[in-house]
Amino acid sequence: MAIYTANALKAELNERGWRLTPQREIILNLFQNLPEGNHLSAEDLCNKLQEQGDPISLSTIYRTVKLMARMGILRELEFAEGHKHYEINQPYPYHHHHLICVKCNKTIEFKSDSILKIGAKTSEKEGFHLLDCQLLIHAICPTCQRSLFPN
Amino acid sequence: MAIYTANALKAELNERGWRLTPQREIILNLFQNLPEGNHLSAEDLCNKLQEQGDPISLSTIYRTVKLMARMGILRELEFAEGHKHYEINQPYPYHHHHLICVKCNKTIEFKSDSILKIGAKTSEKEGFHLLDCQLLIHAICPTCQRSLFPN
DNA sequence: ATGAATATTGTGTATTATTCTCAATAAGCT
DNA sequence: AGCTTATTGAGAATAATACACAATATTCAT
Numbered sequence: 001m002a003i004y005t006a007n008a009l010k011a012e013l014n015e016r017g018w019r020l021t022p023q024r025e026i027i028l029n030l031f032q033n034l035p036e037g038n039h040l041s042a043e044d045l046c047n048k049l050q051e052q053g054d055p056i057s058l059s060t061i062y063r064t065v066k067l068m069a070r071m072g073i074l075r076e077l078e079f080a081e082g083h084k085h086y087e088i089n090q091p092y093p094y095h096h097h098h099l100i101c102v103k104c105n106k107t108i109e110f111k112s113d114s115i116l117k118i119g120a121k122t123s124e125k126e127g128f129h130l131l132d133c134q135l136l137i138h139a140i141c142p143t144c145q146r147s148l149f150p151n
Numbered sequence: 152m153a154i155y156t157a158n159a160l161k162a163e164l165n166e167r168g169w170r171l172t173p174q175r176e177i178i179l180n181l182f183q184n185l186p187e188g189n190h191l192s193a194e195d196l197c198n199k200l201q202e203q204g205d206p207i208s209l210s211t212i213y214r215t216v217k218l219m220a221r222m223g224i225l226r227e228l229e230f231a232e233g234h235k236h237y238e239i240n241q242p243y244p245y246h247h248h249h250l251i252c253v254k255c256n257k258t259i260e261f262k263s264d265s266i267l268k269i270g271a272k273t274s275e276k277e278g279f280h281l282l283d284c285q286l287l288i289h290a291i292c293p294t295c296q297r298s299l300f301p302n
Numbered sequence: 303a304t305g306a307a308t309a310t311t312g313t314g315t316a317t318t319a320t321t322c323t324c325a326a327t328a329a330g331c332t
Numbered sequence: 333a334g335c336t337t338a339t340t341g342a343g344a345a346t347a348a349t350a351c352a353c354a355a356t357a358t359t360c361a362t
Binding site for chain 3: 168169170172174175207208209210211214233
């Protein structure tokens with residue numbers, strides 16, 4: 001589990017002239033306590049927050065999640081359902097990649113140290129500051145291969 | 152350059168009970184003649200087709216591009232602008248990956264044989280039929296690193 | 303070749319994720 | 333404690349994509 005305290009978040013935010021708010025802290029906590037492999041859409045996040053008694057507006061959720069992705073705290077995952085998913089961004093060996101069936105959206109996670117190395121080396125070479133690197137494999141799962149005339 | 156003839160497309164389509172239409176053939180041709188590294192959004196594609204004297208409706212474009220991605224003919228690229236881009240899907244050494252600045256969307260392409268191998272091995276292991284594999288690196292480019300308070 | 307069966311197209315409309323606007327509030331600095 | 337201004341919440345606006353359906357065109361069997 002990552003241990004990313006509210007204070008660390010505050011320091012990073014303040015450094016750029018931004019502020020730590022209860023909403024941002026709550027959202028960070030929620031992601032940190034999410035079991036590995038879970039990823040949430042903005043809507044999912046909104047519901048979960050409501051359930052746990054910390055309702056936060058959808059606007060703020062969208063803004064916060066985007067901000068944290070840009071800070072490298074969250075990973076922005078683009079599957080094929082038409083909306084983004086977010087999860088906490090952790091280093092190897094928690095870091096993982098996704099194999100996705102383009103027909104039924106079934107998703108399998110897998111890990112790879114060497115991909116992480118390639119990502120780091122590539123961004124360094126270009127002078128970029130690495131935030132996240134993810135291998136996205138689009139494929140057709142065994143079940144969907146068998147169904148001959150799906151949509 | 153890939154040489155993927157209209158006949159090959161027709162064969163693949165008919166095999167599944169689908170049909171080759173002039174629109175599909177035109178769209179395939181356009182992508183095949185696109186210089187390496189170019190990728191188009193649905194809107195881009197619509198404009199380009201209009202310009203070249205082959206107007207095709209936006210609905211058909213969305214349908215065709217989705218179909219071809221599912222067939223493995225096109226790659227679906229998800230950058231951060233909020234809409235998808237498409238390009239022809241080619242094997243190594245044409246196959247490439249993307250390093251993207253999350254602030255200004257500057258994109259750098261790079262190639263990697265080993266990623267392709269990891270993608271192939273992973274999908275094979277899970278019994279998936281590989282369509283496309285792309286490493287997506289989110290980072291901050293040198294220019295945006297220097298600008299301290301950008302959005 | 304011809305015709306029947308049905309996949310595909312184009313037009314317009316609907317949907318859905320995400321962003322924007324703006325007044326009210328609250329975090330951070332002096 | 334007060335001032336400055338970043339942030340929030342509510343709702344409206346935007347934009348990408350999907351959908352519905354009548355008209356058309358491709359395929360396959362004859």
